[in-house]
Amino acid sequence: MDFFKIYQDLFQYMKQGPLNRWLDNLIPQLEQRLLENPHGDLGRWQAALNRLPDIQADNITLTTSAITANKAEALSEAELVQLTSGLMALSPWRKGPFQLFDTYINTEWHSDWKWDRVVPHISSLKNRVVLDVGCGSGYHCWRMLGEGADRVIGIDPNYLFLTQFEAIKKYCGPKSPIHLLPVKMEEVPSNLEAFDTTFSMGVLYHRRSPIDHLLELKSTLRKGGELVLETLVIEGDNEQCLMPEDRYAMMRNVWFIPSCDTLALWLKRAGFKDIKLVDLNRTTTEEQRATEWMTYQSLNSFLDPEDPAKTIEGYPAPLRATFVATK
Template identity: 20%
Template sequence: MKENKYDDPAFFDSYSRMPRSVDGLNAAGEWQTFRAMLPSLQDKKVLDLGCGFGWHCRYAREQGAAHVVGVDISAKMLERARNTGSDPGIEYRQQAIEDIDFAPGTFDVVISSLALHYVAAYEVVCRKVYDCLKSGGSFVLSVEHPVFTANAAQNWYHDAAGNRLHWPVDHYQDEGLRHTRFLDTDVIKYHRTTATLLNSLILAGFRINSISEPGPSPELIQKYPEMQDETRRPIFLMVETIK
């Protein structure tokens, strides 16, 4: 199932007002860790799967990437990306992630930030990314953490006074589709165990270099106090791999 909520005007408007949409990568709690996992991008050909507003595409060019391709299913997201700045070194394509079909060895680096939990055919994407990377190329990805996606409600357990007591984990081994709520909208995501997420990369041929489950930095919490509770449970799983 290829859902595209981001072209819904109301959803897009709500998403556009999120801190990471307004302030970019510096407002993303996981960015410092994700950036540290990236290889040198100098003179590299880079593919960004689920590029959204193009923040990572522009960052890659700032780091000297020779050419960047950003893929996203949302026309509205890509329109915003194109309108943010003109750069002949960035090519945006409207396409579902699982439909990519690049020639073998096209890219040096493939990145995907918080997009693959929307994709049903994760294993297929892993194989396609492996094929389109050059030997020695890097695939760096982040997804919502399985602890976060296991329970479809994706919400804290509260006491009678409304205080957050804990984050419930349930149906962890029951992989598959989840009907969730995000920005007051019904959104489909896909839950996978940590083992499935990692083993799919290994079976595709990748070597895993590092794994991270980052929380927001103290500086970011000070700027965005609502992120304080992100230290109580993992929300992101990030993986750095090599072909």
């Protein structure tokens, strides 16, 4: 993957402001990730990306449930087969949905449902510089751009997500000010103070040290910047926090699931203010499910078949909260 080509615009942008301090570390990180020590399947995914047909969209929509690229004329049968087979080779698709011409990518998650719950409660993203931590294939990044963000940077170390993102960007705006960097949160320089809004959605419970994650998120924000935090929670007071003995909903890397009161206290201790719980939602098997684009087990397999209010391990079923807070 020619990262000097796909990130050229971002590198130029970063030279001109507070993100310049990140650039010194970022270029060697990308060289190491994408050139010196790439993932074993990256070549296969990149080959699928390269096989996608060159089709120019006449209309791009970033404000509806599916990120959409349309063309006035119908695709030829050969183009449609080439497009669908290339995108299918990048399965599993987890976050979406996307509509690329006549091909609808019906992802595991209805990520649009989460976005619809979150967006009414956050500050306007118009003209803001936005960071999306753990962005997956970038669905929410596109929605952020659709809300008028000046620049959106997503970070996620997963190489498949990067390739999926580049496939979407090929059709939905190769020159758009939106980028996915295959780096980890802890590799972002501390005290960067460069972003107006930072999102962390579905990340906190994967962190061994959740307070450190909150401090890392705070350090990305300028003074007065806004954090949007979405994570698993449990019911209870400010003394309640679940640490699974092993797996939670068959996920190995789940460490701490706090109550809402506990999480609010964590945010306060991390130095945030104006802390608000803006949404509390039980995840359903309609929102997260297996599809032809993600054929592995999904939420239905992770719940107790006798009692869907519990995970298969006996813990409370997934309950998700969204908090908004200010630096």
